[in-house]
């Protein structure tokens with residue numbers, strides 16, 4: 001029998017990240033300064049990002065070399081295995097062959113350290129002493145804490161207050177990796193103090209936590225800000241996932257027919273899919289590429305393609321993307337990492353151009369898929385990841401009906417070991433599905449920035 005896991009040796013770790021920008025059919029729309037409506041100038045980003053990352057954000061180079069120091073850290077868990085999901089195939093009685101790229105084997109348990117490590121490295125190299133960031137459920141905060149510790153940087157995490165108290169385990173990870181973690185809003189920043197004065201019992205929000213982290217970075221010379229998704233340089237660092245997957249499929253002589261990933265801000269999906277999309281754009285590969293999101297936060301499937309703020313408060317540059325409106329607050333589904341009002345501009349552009357398809361699923365159907373996966377393949381998926389699994393299962397069932405032996409490959413973005421409370425709720429039948437929040441989306445779309453719209 002053929003192998004169940006396909007490994008690469010450390011020597012086969014990719015040497016460079018893949019930049020999709022120079023291969024796009026249309027050039028990407030620039031981020032705009034919300035005050036002037038003009039494209040953001042690189043120097044406007046200097047107070048919060050190191051020069052190397054600003055250059056990567058706008059780079060036209062097709063490949064960007066991965067520094068030796070970053071590769072050395074990647075080797076703590078990379079290259080990650082590609083698995084053939086034979087037990088799942090059997091359970092589904094599908095003629096399809098299902099593979100998944102296992103990003104859950106990293107120390108923090110998801111794909112997020114692929115960029116956290118790179119960001120910590122470039123900041124350290126440019127003399128920065130500390131990184132400030134926000135985190136919701138704690139996945140990004142724990143990945144950045146881990147990365148900062150390995151490069152000798154301090155790390156300050158503003159964690160949304162309600163998660164800080166409801167999800168204490170990820171906070172423990174951050175503490176073990178040496179970060180300072182504060183329930184946001186705090187009295188450490190102007191933004192936090194203002195909110196606390198207005199509403200001392202607030203639960204906090206990702207938007208407020210972003211404002212605090214950015215303010216911390218702007219007001220301290222030795223401190224920068226780090227973001228875990230959406231931006232071009234984050235997607236770039238994540239392409240290590242897709243580059244390895246391509247090598248692994250080549251090793252066993254497989255070509256993907258369907259590529260699937262879940263989308264919160266778009267980083268694991270893009271990192272997995274962009275190297276394949278490069279081949280699709282060059283006519284070397286023909287495959288369906290599917291981005292999966294929750295029905296309760298249907299950015300790609302129900303949003304509008306327009307310039308909007310990246311954060312809830314309205315501080316960041318305007319990005320051209322599918323958006324539900326920056327004031328949209330999605331229902332409290334358990335896939336916390338998928339509750340974002342917008343998506344990465346590069347990903348949105350490829351959806352707009354028809355190269356990527358988007359699909360949405362309600363959370364109980366995703367938990368059902370996750371439990372089937374755990375009971376066949378053994379690994380317990382993160383609630384975010386379960387969206388990709390659900391879509392892969394649906395594709396495999398379609399193959400059963402048509403008899404097609406398709407090769408379905410999805411990205412397993414992370415494990416769910418810190419999400420067991422959500423699994424309990426599902427197993428006890430207490431998990432709700434939310435209807436498509438049409439009224440709330442309509443209201444949020446009415447708050448889109450009025451200007452500039454002419455694109």
Ligand SMILES: *Cc1c(COP(=O)(O)O)cnc(C)c1O
Nearest residue numbers: 229264265266267268337384414
């Ligand atoms: C953060 C997270 C996501 C969503 O973020 P993307 O930037 O869309 O990848 C998905 N899966 C896991 C496990 C995560 O931690």
